[in-house]
Amino acid sequence: MTSWDLQKFKGVFVAMYSAYDVSGEISVNRVKKLANYYVDSGVKGLYVGGSSGEGILQSSDERKKVLEAIMEEVGSQLTIIAHTGANSTRESKELAIHAEKCGVDAISSVPAIYYRLSEQSVERHWQEMIDATSLPFIIYNIPQTTGFQLTQPLFKRMAAQEKVIGIKMSGESVYELQQFKANAGKEFLVFNGPDEQFLGGRIMGADGGIGGTYGVMPELFCQLDSYFQKGMIKEAQALQEKINSIITRLLSYPSLYGACKAILSIRGIETGEPRLPLLPIEESHWDDLKVLNKEIEESITLVKG
Template sequence: MEKYHGAIVAIVTPFINNKIDEQGLVDLINFQIENGTHGIVPCGTTGESATVSFDEHKRIIELTVKTVAGRVPVIAGTGANSTAESIDLAKSAKASGADATLSVVPYYNKPSQEGLYQHFKAIAEAVDIPVILYNVPSRTVTNMLPETVARLAELENIIGIKEASASLQQISEIIRQCPDDFIVLSGDDFTSMPTVFIGGKGVISVTSNVHPRGMADLMEAALSGDIKKANEIHYSLFPLMTSMFAAPNPVPAKKGVELMGKIKNGLPRLPLTEIDDKALQTLKGAMKDAGLL
């Protein structure tokens, strides 16, 4: 089995009094590993990377690497809409001992496909660490096309992609056009099972925050080719997956782990706000149905 496979959690960052709750993060990481998670992504979108300072970013990754202690891979979120900043974050992640980086398509400034290629090429050449690309057009506006991914896949350090377009057509094109050893991970829990069945290796998951065992079981069933079992798990988890987006990510995921007693405070940082009553009821209902509450 590949090193980067299965259900990899995009872990939330707990805060107390607007500062990192370090013990809370340690507890969450141990909860994840004890329940079968195949990898940890600190400082991804779900970890509120957009609102942590550089020093906090570095500390979260350092603490994650130290706590994980080699039990599963750590894929550090290092994306930014500045190439220079992305390189700085990647260098810091490498110094902290991360196994790989997750680098998002630059947001807001809307680069061309050639701009995307040059951005990721510069990162890959500047830092000797495996790079997993991250395409999430719903957040970045720009969609990195399969042709661009295939060009980048030729570069030595670029080993895979988190593809969050939610398009099985696009995922299929990436798998078709890229080398056999290029790792394609779903960026959407909803498409994780079908992604594996068309040649992907797993998912970087939001739902894993609250149900690591369920998502790990789903990916293990799919990767082993057990279609019947994977289907059963997929549909049992589907309402929970939906509830994770009843409010902007990671608001429901953070509230979910708070409801489970895994962290003391599930509040996000501004500009994200506390979950509203309607979304909270949706979340609680899905969590109860999944046996989490």
């Protein structure tokens, strides 16, 4: 039986984007403006410093700066999950301790990247963060980028701990998602990761989702979640198909994050270019993106009725 209120973690979480100034440095003002943009969108919270937030491309000081700005601005209004994973366990622990001082609701982490690590190494990496704070911990499983396949035996050992309350399942198999839920029990939180299968994840037991493309269409994902909860599966399927057509177009640009940040710029929310090696949007793509943004905004208007 967990001692945490798990309801605050159930629903739609935007994987927060980076927010830089024109020189490519962290802009506290832009971070705060972006965080505020999501407050009234209906989302449950923000996942900070993950893939969409470019946490792995930022220094520890930059990541701390971003988290502090978000907590100061919207920490009392949204549930905040801080991704504290870094290449070194020492840095990850430091970020976890800082996150607790900031007052976040939970911490989360990928396995360390670059080195091909054993299960024992990954388990130790996560455990050091878990033991460093009193916060609940959410495993971040994304094998297609980390190269680490989370096995069910390791997952069961991690999930048996009271502090480990959930998993962000960004692998592409809804069967595997269902198995994580089955092996950990009903109270254990499973977040769907792949945005294009949000509905499939929810049907197979996910308690909500954390996603990057949510950031340009949070209202669509909130409506999709609402359709699911009301048992309106045909409507949910149709909306997921619409969302997927948008995602397919976003993926056609040089970088997904560049495209998403450009769409926000079109709406007056400036977040700068993604940090290299993530590519920015080319000048020739802006007209297409304006058309896509209009389509997204029309879809949002439609679901709002």
